[in-house]
Amino acid sequence: MSLISTRGLSKNYAGLQAVSNVDFNLPEGQVRALIGPNGAGKTTFVGMLSGRIKSSSGSVIFSEKDITKLPAHKRMTMGMAYTFQITSVFSKLSVHENVALAARRVIRDKPSVVNAKVTSVLEKVYLADRYDQIAGDLSYGHQRLLEIGMGLAQSPKLFILDEPTQGLSATEVEGFIELIRVLSENTTILLIEHNMDVVMKAAHYITVLNFGEILAEGTPDEIRANQSVQTAYLGSH
Amino acid sequence: MSQLTESAAGFQKPLLSQGSRSILLHVGIVILLFLLYFALPVYHSGNLARILVLAVFAMGYNVLFGYTGLLSLGHALFFASGMYGFGLAIQFIDVVPIVAIIIGLLSAVVVSVVVGILALRTTGVAFMIVTLMFAQAGYLTVLLFGEYTRGDEGFNIHRSDRVLFGFDLSQATNRYFCALILFAICFFLTAWLVHSRFGKTLVAIRENEERARMLGYDIQRHKLIAVIISGALSGAAGVAYALLFGYAGASFAAVQYSILPLLYVLLGGAGTTIGPLIGTVFMFYLIDLSSDLASAYLSSEFASAYMLIAGIVLILLTLFAPQGFAGLLRSKCKWLP
Amino acid sequence: MDFGPYLFVASLEGAITAAVLALTAVGLSIVFGIMRVVNVAHGEFYMLGAVLAWWITSMIAGHPALGFWVAIVAAPLLVGALAVLCDRFILNKVNYDPERTIVATIGLLYVIQQTTLMTFGPEARPVQAPFNERIALPWFEYGESGFQMIWPWGLSTTTYKLFVIVAAIIVLLVLWWVMTRTRIGLIMRATQLDQEMAQAHGIAVNKVYALVFGLGAALAALGAVLVVPIQQAYYLMGSDPLLLSFIVVIIGGLGSVLGTVVAAVLIGMSDGIISVFFTPTLAKILATLLVAFVLVFKPNGLFGKSRE
Ligand SMILES: Nc1ncnc2c1ncn2[C@@H]1O[C@H](COP(=O)(O)OP(=O)(O)O)[C@@H](O)[C@H]1O
Numbered sequence: 117m118s119l120i121s122t123r124g125l126s127k128n129y130a131g132l133q134a135v136s137n138v139d140f141n142l143p144e145g146q147v148r149a150l151i152g153p154n155g156a157g158k159t160t161f162v163g164m165l166s167g168r169i170k171s172s173s174g175s176v177i178f179s180e181k182d183i184t185k186l187p188a189h190k191r192m193t194m195g196m197a198y199t200f201q202i203t204s205v206f207s208k209l210s211v212h213e214n215v216a217l218a219a220r221r222v223i224r225d226k227p228s229v230v231n232a233k234v235t236s237v238l239e240k241v242y243l244a245d246r247y248d249q250i251a252g253d254l255s256y257g258h259q260r261l262l263e264i265g266m267g268l269a270q271s272p273k274l275f276i277l278d279e280p281t282q283g284l285s286a287t288e289v290e291g292f293i294e295l296i297r298v299l300s301e302n303t304t305i306l307l308i309e310h311n312m313d314v315v316m317k318a319a320h321y322i323t324v325l326n327f328g329e330i331l332a333e334g335t336p337d338e339i340r341a342n343q344s345v346q347t348a349y350l351g352s353h
Numbered sequence: 354m355s356q357l358t359e360s361a362a363g364f365q366k367p368l369l370s371q372g373s374r375s376i377l378l379h380v381g382i383v384i385l386l387f388l389l390y391f392a393l394p395v396y397h398s399g400n401l402a403r404i405l406v407l408a409v410f411a412m413g414y415n416v417l418f419g420y421t422g423l424l425s426l427g428h429a430l431f432f433a434s435g436m437y438g439f440g441l442a443i444q445f446i447d448v449v450p451i452v453a454i455i456i457g458l459l460s461a462v463v464v465s466v467v468v469g470i471l472a473l474r475t476t477g478v479a480f481m482i483v484t485l486m487f488a489q490a491g492y493l494t495v496l497l498f499g500e501y502t503r504g505d506e507g508f509n510i511h512r513s514d515r516v517l518f519g520f521d522l523s524q525a526t527n528r529y530f531c532a533l534i535l536f537a538i539c540f541f542l543t544a545w546l547v548h549s550r551f552g553k554t555l556v557a558i559r560e561n562e563e564r565a566r567m568l569g570y571d572i573q574r575h576k577l578i579a580v581i582i583s584g585a586l587s588g589a590a591g592v593a594y595a596l597l598f599g600y601a602g603a604s605f606a607a608v609q610y611s612i613l614p615l616l617y618v619l620l621g622g623a624g625t626t627i628g629p630l631i632g633t634v635f636m637f638y639l640i641d642l643s644s645d646l647a648s649a650y651l652s653s654e655f656a657s658a659y660m661l662i663a664g665i666v667l668i669l670l671t672l673f674a675p676q677g678f679a680g681l682l683r684s685k686c687k688w689l690p
Numbered sequence: 691m692d693f694g695p696y697l698f699v700a701s702l703e704g705a706i707t708a709a710v711l712a713l714t715a716v717g718l719s720i721v722f723g724i725m726r727v728v729n730v731a732h733g734e735f736y737m738l739g740a741v742l743a744w745w746i747t748s749m750i751a752g753h754p755a756l757g758f759w760v761a762i763v764a765a766p767l768l769v770g771a772l773a774v775l776c777d778r779f780i781l782n783k784v785n786y787d788p789e790r791t792i793v794a795t796i797g798l799l800y801v802i803q804q805t806t807l808m809t810f811g812p813e814a815r816p817v818q819a820p821f822n823e824r825i826a827l828p829w830f831e832y833g834e835s836g837f838q839m840i841w842p843w844g845l846s847t848t849t850y851k852l853f854v855i856v857a858a859i860i861v862l863l864v865l866w867w868v869m870t871r872t873r874i875g876l877i878m879r880a881t882q883l884d885q886e887m888a889q890a891h892g893i894a895v896n897k898v899y900a901l902v903f904g905l906g907a908a909l910a911a912l913g914a915v916l917v918v919p920i921q922q923a924y925y926l927m928g929s930d931p932l933l934l935s936f937i938v939v940i941i942g943g944l945g946s947v948l949g950t951v952v953a954a955v956l957i958g959m960s961d962g963i964i965s966v967f968f969t970p971t972l973a974k975i976l977a978t979l980l981v982a983f984v985l986v987f988k989p990n991g992l993f994g995k996s997r998e
């Protein structure tokens with residue numbers, strides 16, 4: 117059963133067709149990688165899933181409800197979480213408060229319950245010892261991890277990550293792959309990723325986007341063997 | 354792991370005492386203000402009553418500017434809505450003071466709902482201009498109905514209309530403690546608000562609106578509620594001003610009264626609970642002192658030019674201390690609310 | 691007087707308002723368009739222009755026209771120079787941050803206004819026009835003997851009023867020529883389009899900004915010098931032009947110079963007609979609400995193109 121799907125989803129930026137007519141299904145429990153060359157329309161596509169970007173036509177169905185007209189914040193309250201391609205944290209607030217803001221929207225309980233959640237999340241993203249630091253003072257890689265932590269804190273049904281490993285060190289990338297593996301036990305994950313190593317290790321299934329259209333879909337092995345993907349994307353890498 | 358428990362435990366203690374230190378600070382300030390009345394000569398305690406009311410206005414402004422990050426240039430409209438809602442009700446419908454107070458507060462709330470819904474469709478510079486224009490329209494409306502409002506000249510409110518629960522508020526002691534009670538209520542209210550879930554979300558919106566939206570917060574709803582709270586507090590200050598000092602005039606609706614709370618908050622420290630009070634005290638005495646000096650040594654025109662001081666302070670603040678006094682203090686002691 | 695001639699006189703008065711407004715508003719518009727600065731002190735630069743014109747004409751003995759001609763050159767230059775200083779020492783220092791510049795220009799507004807009050811005083815003071823001959827205007831009417839030209843009583847204007855209109859048109863044309871046909875204009879437009887790109891191409895953005903801010907203020911001052919023989923110099927005279935310029939710039943589309951001129955003509959011309967129907971206060975209320983509602987519902991101005 118699909119957790120999220122689209123029918124004929126398109127985006128037109130003043131004449132530029134960034135995404136055209138995409139039919140997409142993501143079954144519950146899957147880790148899906150969305151790949152494709154720069155400018156293929158990946159960010160635009162997930163932006164329309166999350167409601168951050170308004171679609172020009174087509175529809176989005178989430179948990180069997182048509183959410184095409186819902187604003188972004190309502191979609192988040194239905195169980196989505198989203199991390200930006202360009203890191204976006206509350207840079208003047210503490211690491212703890214960043215995650216607490218995410219947790220508080222979901223957990224309407226005493227501060228101690230929120231704090232417990234924050235502590236457990238920070239542990240998962242290897243930031244437990246930076247609890248008290250100002251987010252803007254963290255290194256770039258740590259800010260990315262913090263943003264992933266903010267997603268985790270919402271305990272989402274669907275977690276959308278736009279190029280999460282960009283700027284992470286090799287060991288952090290390994291940690292991230294492990295994190296996805298643990299998380300995938302009870303979360304559906306949609307991952308935009310350029311690092312093919314991550315894609316091959318973490319994803320169950322891959323969608324390739326090219327010029328705003330789906331070029332191919334399949335398991336990591338199928339995609340690796342696909343000739344048109346080779347020429348459009350993998351070859352040029 | 355052991356590192357984690359260590360740091361979490363190490364944090365737990367100051368967290369608790371941070372809360373109690375903050376409560377202590379707020380209660381301490383109110384007690385200090387209570388005692389000041391008996392320590393100060395009459396002239397200054399009269400001033401202080403005025404300062405407390407204006408500080409409430411500044412605290413209302415701070416909710417929107419300091420905590421939500423929305424710079425309004427039209428808060429005189431909310432202040433004047435309270436002032437005229439109260440003043441006109443007591444003058445023309447002949448209600449008892451408590452009913453007029455409620456009418457004053459309600460008119461400020463209604464005006465802030467309308468202005469909020471419209472102005473929040475814009476952001477940034479457009480928001481500033483829209484609020485400025487609405488306030489200007491409000492000021493001109495006061496002049497247009499000069500038959501009732503008496504325009505710039507204004508009108509006095511009878512002594513008999515300034516009696517609340519048997520206390521004659523034209524009498525200095527009653528007036529001071531009434532102002533202090535209002536101040537204390539609003540002071541604790543904002544302190545509680547900014548530590549609440551809602552207040553923390555406002556700060557998140559101020560810091561990074563797009564991120565807050567993508568965490569699932571309804572930005573427009575939060576901003577609208579912030580405008581209403583801010584407008585209500587400003588309106589309460591307007592009601593109190595008319596009630597305690599017995600006068601309502603169009604100058605309180607004019608653009609200067611939109612600039613002054615901005616000035617108080619910038620000077621004292623935006624986004625801090627005690628900033629508005631510090632800024633109001635400082636600015637009030639700066640103007641008072643300089644006009645005293647000017648009228649003693651220079652011509653009377655100098656004394657009336659108090660907005661010159663305001664202008665100079667505004668420029669100096671934007672140039673050298675955008676964080677204000679409390680901001681400077683806070684960089685020294687982190688626990689300041 | 692019949693309605694026809696009456697309307698004709700009203701439009702002539704409207705044209706004067708429009709001409710002065712166009713100069714002032716274009717000043718505000720280029721500052722916003724190129725620097726993205728909302729200059730709340732713009733009205734005070736206008737006021738300073740008028741006050742300096744009074745000061746210069748009262749300093750210069752001899753033929754009254756001489757003082758005026760000196761003033762029309764010197765006052766805008768002085769005001770422009772002051773604005774350049776403000777840019778250097780205030781706006782530049784806060785990095786043209788939108789909110790901080792607004793707060794700083796509010797401060798500037800009060801400093802200029804109150805300093806004028808303390809030096810120039812609270813009185814309104816007149817400035818003599820360099821020439822002021824009355825011209826009777828003809829009217830055409832279809833009478834018994836066919837089309838005929840008549841000279842209705844009261845249908846007149848003065849040479850000075852016509853001069854104001856012509857002068858404003860010439861200045862705007864020169865400005866248009868500078869902006870579109872000269873190197874300095876090209877540099878300004880390049881800076882407007884992309885500040886960082888301009889910097890990368892070796893344009894001294896800081897100097898352009900100082901120049902633009904000075905030019906904007908000088909245009910306001912020029913408008914005021916032109917109008918001061920018709921009105922009077924007064925320390926509070928800046929607030930109405932500020933409001934009207936805001937209206938014009940916002941309705942014309944923020945930062946669009948052509949839209950600003952069109953809107954100035956429309957609003958200046960209708961100003962006289964509006965005040966026939968409404969009290970001035972009611973007309974001002976409607977005008978301020980108009981600005982607010984245009985910004986709320988059509989943020990690119992009435993004539994502006996909408997962007998994605
Ligand atoms: N806000 C925008 N306005 C205009 N064009 C845009 C906008 N955002 C993205 N685009 C264009 O849409 C296309 C797809 O962009 P994007 O979705 O960011 O691609 P990807 O994430 O796959 O690199 C690109 O050609 C990009 O230039």
Ligand SMILES: [Mg+2]
Binds near residue numbers: 158159160201
């Ligand atoms: Mg992208």
